[in-house]
Amino acid sequence: MLAAVLSLTVLGAALGLVLGVAGKFLAVEANVAVAEVEKLLPGTNCGQCGFPGCAGAAVAIAAGEASPACCPPGGKAVAMAIAERLGVALDAASIDDDGPQLALVAEDLCIGCCRCLKSCPTDAIVGAPRQIHNVLRDACTGCAACLEPCPTEAIRLVPMPVTLPHWVMPRPLAA
Amino acid sequence: MGLMEKCFGFSWGVHPADHKRPAADAPVRVMPMPERLFVPLAQHLGAPALPAVLAGQKVKKGERIANPQGAVSAAIHAPAAGVVTAIGEIPAPHPSGLPVLAVTIEVDGEEACDGADGGPPPCDDPFALDPAEIGRRVAQAGVVGMGGAAFPSALKLSSSKKAGVETLIINGGECEPYLSCDDRLMRDEAPAIVDGIRIMLHATGAREALVGIERNKPEAIAAMREAARAHGDVTIRPIPVRYPMGSEKQLALTLTGREIPAGRLPADAGVVVHNVGTAKAVSEAIRHGRPLISRLVTVNGGAARAPGNILAPVGALVADVLAFAGGLKEEPARLIMGGLMMGMSLPHARVPLVKGTSGILALSAAEVDDRAPDPCIRCASCARACPMGLLPLEMARHIAADDFAGAAGRGLKDCIACGCCAYVCPSRIPLVQYFAHARGRLAAEERARLRLDATRKMAQAKSARLAAEAREKAEAAARRKAERAAAAAKAKAAAEAEAAASEEARALVDA
Numbered sequence: 001m002l003a004a005v006l007s008l009t010v011l012g013a014a015l016g017l018v019l020g021v022a023g024k025f026l027a028v029e030a031n032v033a034v035a036e037v038e039k040l041l042p043g044t045n046c047g048q049c050g051f052p053g054c055a056g057a058a059v060a061i062a063a064g065e066a067s068p069a070c071c072p073p074g075g076k077a078v079a080m081a082i083a084e085r086l087g088v089a090l091d092a093a094s095i096d097d098d099g100p101q102l103a104l105v106a107e108d109l110c111i112g113c114c115r116c117l118k119s120c121p122t123d124a125i126v127g128a129p130r131q132i133h134n135v136l137r138d139a140c141t142g143c144a145a146c147l148e149p150c151p152t153e154a155i156r157l158v159p160m161p162v163t164l165p166h167w168v169m170p171r172p173l174a175a
Numbered sequence: 176m177g178l179m180e181k182c183f184g185f186s187w188g189v190h191p192a193d194h195k196r197p198a199a200d201a202p203v204r205v206m207p208m209p210e211r212l213f214v215p216l217a218q219h220l221g222a223p224a225l226p227a228v229l230a231g232q233k234v235k236k237g238e239r240i241a242n243p244q245g246a247v248s249a250a251i252h253a254p255a256a257g258v259v260t261a262i263g264e265i266p267a268p269h270p271s272g273l274p275v276l277a278v279t280i281e282v283d284g285e286e287a288c289d290g291a292d293g294g295p296p297p298c299d300d301p302f303a304l305d306p307a308e309i310g311r312r313v314a315q316a317g318v319v320g321m322g323g324a325a326f327p328s329a330l331k332l333s334s335s336k337k338a339g340v341e342t343l344i345i346n347g348g349e350c351e352p353y354l355s356c357d358d359r360l361m362r363d364e365a366p367a368i369v370d371g372i373r374i375m376l377h378a379t380g381a382r383e384a385l386v387g388i389e390r391n392k393p394e395a396i397a398a399m400r401e402a403a404r405a406h407g408d409v410t411i412r413p414i415p416v417r418y419p420m421g422s423e424k425q426l427a428l429t430l431t432g433r434e435i436p437a438g439r440l441p442a443d444a445g446v447v448v449h450n451v452g453t454a455k456a457v458s459e460a461i462r463h464g465r466p467l468i469s470r471l472v473t474v475n476g477g478a479a480r481a482p483g484n485i486l487a488p489v490g491a492l493v494a495d496v497l498a499f500a501g502g503l504k505e506e507p508a509r510l511i512m513g514g515l516m517m518g519m520s521l522p523h524a525r526v527p528l529v530k531g532t533s534g535i536l537a538l539s540a541a542e543v544d545d546r547a548p549d550p551c552i553r554c555a556s557c558a559r560a561c562p563m564g565l566l567p568l569e570m571a572r573h574i575a576a577d578d579f580a581g582a583a584g585r586g587l588k589d590c591i592a593c594g595c596c597a598y599v600c601p602s603r604i605p606l607v608q609y610f611a612h613a614r615g616r617l618a619a620e621e622r623a624r625l626r627l628d629a630t631r632k633m634a635q636a637k638s639a640r641l642a643a644e645a646r647e648k649a650e651a652a653a654r655r656k657a658e659r660a661a662a663a664a665k666a667k668a669a670a671e672a673e674a675a676a677s678e679e680a681r682a683l684v685d686a
Contacts, residue, residue, distance in 0.1 A: 042627055042630060042631060042634075043627075043630070043631035043634050043635065044630060044631070044634040045634065045638070074627075077620060077623050078627075092577065100623070120637075121633075121634045121637060121638075122630045122633035122634050122637065123633060123636075123637050124633075138626075138629075139629075139630060139633055141626075141630045162271075162273065163273065164217065164267055164269060164271070164273045164274070164275055165217075166619065166622070167269070167271045167273055167615070168612065168615030168616055168618075168619055169270070169608060169611035169612045169614075169615050170612065171574075171608075171609070171612045172548070172604075172605040172608045172609060172612070173547075173548075
């Protein structure tokens with residue numbers, strides 16, 4: 001009786017130790033690709049891709065269920081970066097990209113209701129009740145989250161204006 | 176300099192026809208003040224200056240109209256007395272023709288004296304000043320590099336002092352075809368240039384100054400030698416005629432034999448390079464307290480009727496300068512600001528002159544080759560011409576396929592955009608345009624990345640804030656609930672006690 005109890009206890013303890021050590025040293029980490037893709041995404045959780053936030057989109061993209069080009073605010077640049085990271089072939093010309101966009105408040109339509117303020121994931125809209133709101137260009141990601149809540153349709157997206165320091169010499173025509 | 180170069184001449188660069196004369200031999204003409212001046216606030220590398228005047232304000236000649244903002248910036252002064260009529264956008268002197276913020280001054284002809292407020296105080300003995308004080312005064316005068324890149328000079332002086340630079344190299348190479356403003360300046364103002372060089376030696380703590388002048392400017396070499404005779408620490412060194420000899424790295428290599436490592440600053444090789452025009456501007460600023468408000472500009476090219484050098488105020492329109500210089504023989508096929516090889520093609524002549532404008536070239540149709548480029552035949556002429564030892568044909572091949580990272584890996588960052596490769600290309604491929612395009616795209620990608628990081632942080636901050644607010648609200652609600660419960664319990668206890676007391680009282684009464 002005692003011998004049986006002892007031998008089973010010793011066996012159990014030894015195997016448990018082996019399992020515990022193996023669990024520590026042979027652990028399979030969570031998919032690193034997901035974390036890296038999430039890092040490339042804008043992180044504003046605007047939801048335009050149809051997934052629950054950027055983390056959800058990263059899981060879907062890494063699993064191959066969504067295209068790397070599914071992020072509208074990220075545009076071509078983010079799509080190409082993700083495709084390169086995942087080693088997926090992506091035709092740059094096929095991505096519909098109007099270039100970076102910015103939200104613009106039409107001052108004659110804004111009634112100062114503050115609804116867009118709450119919807120902005122980056123706090124890029126400033127305003128107070130019954131005061132005209134405005135968009136901080138440097139903070140706006142052009143995610144369009146503010147378009148829907150506006151009761152007067154005063155907000156629209158416009159292409160980011162080209163300024164002198166940001167001008168890029170056009171590519172010469174190919175020979 | 177390597178042995179090969181000593182025996183067989185230079186292995187890099189090109190030797191274009193210089194077209195410098197007769198413009199270089201014509202005496203300097205002083206341009207009268209035009210009716211209006213348009214002074215851009217971004218004339219230098221770095222952050223644009225912040226306007227310090229209001230529309231409608233009267234300004235004196237030399238008065239400071241914009242202050243530097245940020246670490247790399249320069250002050251801007253009124254080139255003439257007048258009234259500020261507007262601070263707004265005007266077309267920039269840039270190939271894109273995009274707007275730039277500028278102060279418009281309606282000149283009223285009242286010429287105030289030099290050294291007006293805003294500039295540094297005049298000084299008779301600059302060598303008694305602290306080197307840091309010289310840097311401050313140069314900054315006050317808004318002096319920037321006059322060779323074209325327009326880097327704020329005060330910064331270069333103070334950083335050289337900190338880096339312990341040994342040799343001050345003065346660039347009198349002027350290797351760009353058609354340009355002769357530095358040549359003319361050295362012939363006419365050699366004593367002032369040498370004085371400026373000695374002030375810069377004092378400010379940087381360098382032991383000696385080497386002035387490199389290409390051998391195609393014998394008059395300038397003679398004038399500078401004469402002016403430098405009395406000063407042992409300033410040596411005039413005639414250098415071979417070779418484009419791009421006026422480039423910082425090539426000039427330092429030729430004069431000192433020291434190579435500036437890729438991706439590093441000249442200070443890392445113990446040298447600092449300034450232009451002769453900058454030396455003159457430093458002397459003017461320190462000795463006479465004159466801010467940088469005018470400069471010598473070469474007007475040249477086949478379409479210009481009377482090529483020559485013009486002393487023009489900063490902010491004058493290119494069209495006005497061209498008209499004063501004698502007008503145009505024909506409609507120019509191309510208008511270039513700067514040199515022929517590295518200058519910028521201008522969209523039109525209604526753009527202002529800036530501190531870094533060395534020349535205005537009105538090229539005739541005969542001087543411009545507008546034929547379409549042919550395919551690359553991989554002759555490698557460009558690789559032989561490249562002064563930086565790069566492979567322009569390979570870089571362009573990657574850029575044509577939108578592989579900017581591949582081009583960067585082949586040394587795009589080391590490219591000095593001198594244009595030697597495009598000059599020698601038998602297929603007339605616009606190689607430099609490819610490189611500029613790739614640089615712009617890489618910079619845009621970098622900006623987008625930084626922006627993404629910043630907005631991600633903002634989004635995280637907002638969600639953290641919302642979570643904290645929700646938590647606080649929940650805690651407050653819990654607290655209120657607990658308080659209510661406590662109050663209710665207290666009330667109940669009080670009621671019970673009262674009931675007990677009244678019971679007791681009744682018992683007493685009964686008793």
